Amino acid sequence: MSARAVHALVAAGLHDPSLLAQWAAEPAAMGALGLDEGALDVATLRKFSGLVAMVRHNGLREDLPRTFRLLSSAGLGIEVFADYAAYLAAEGRRLAQSPAHRAAALAAFVGGWIDGAIDLHRRLHDLIRHEAALVSLGEVGIMPPPPRHNGRAAPGSVPVVIGALILHRFDHDPRGSDLRAGETMLGYWRASADAPVHILGLDTLCFELLRCLNGREPVSALAQALTGRAPSRAFLAAIDELARIGVVALVRP
Numbered sequence: 001m002s003a004r005a006v007h008a009l010v011a012a013g014l015h016d017p018s019l020l021a022q023w024a025a026e027p028a029a030m031g032a033l034g035l036d037e038g039a040l041d042v043a044t045l046r047k048f049s050g051l052v053a054m055v056r057h058n059g060l061r062e063d064l065p066r067t068f069r070l071l072s073s074a075g076l077g078i079e080v081f082a083d084y085a086a087y088l089a090a091e092g093r094r095l096a097q098s099p100a101h102r103a104a105a106l107a108a109f110v111g112g113w114i115d116g117a118i119d120l121h122r123r124l125h126d127l128i129r130h131e132a133a134l135v136s137l138g139e140v141g142i143m144p145p146p147p148r149h150n151g152r153a154a155p156g157s158v159p160v161v162i163g164a165l166i167l168h169r170f171d172h173d174p175r176g177s178d179l180r181a182g183e184t185m186l187g188y189w190r191a192s193a194d195a196p197v198h199i200l201g202l203d204t205l206c207f208e209l210l211r212c213l214n215g216r217e218p219v220s221a222l223a224q225a226l227t228g229r230a231p232s233r234a235f236l237a238a239i240d241e242l243a244r245i246g247v248v249a250l251v252r253p
Helices: 003-015 017-025 027-033 042-056 065-073 077-091 099-113 119-139 204-212 219-227 233-245
Strands: 158-161 164-172 181-190 198-201 248-251
Touching (some): 065 077, 065 119, 077 099, 119 164, 158 233
Antiparallel strands (some): 158 248
């Protein structure tokens, strides 16, 4: 095969990194292209495609600073982005335009890429979801709050989330610099377009309650779904606390 043909294959592999992944998994496939097995240094080409993909995400470094530092310190950056480039090519997807959507897409990929048995991978997944949530709430549009009543939670009250809320359950607490291990449930909440983002530490009841809110189900139905019985004092108190903070409004059905 001529040098020009080899260069064309290299260019094709860099343009479509899914080809590099295929050649790495099945070296014999290069024989169909007229190349001897091992004629191309596919591993090096994949690393280069990962570097290119990482450079294309440089705009996210300010939005995901701790994620990029962890990728660098752990030596995972090229590996993750090489696989991400191959995934995007195989799926025919382009990079999202906004930082929030680009961060969310990368975080979603990392969630499928990680090996859950490896603690470092789980820390990476926790950290990128944490930072991507903060980026997302910085861009999201927020509807005006619904009319509310000022009474306490009752079986017929309908709790409605005010503003925008993202919920995540983590294996490590992403708020600390050391990513301390331990199940952590957080709510990322922004009440209005001109309000700051708040990070709420949640217990299991509040987390599951917020996860189930759809703006239509009354307290009685939520309690039945989550606990299998009528709303208890603790259940009503949890809703009242969320209303006191301002995360939810209590509206009449």
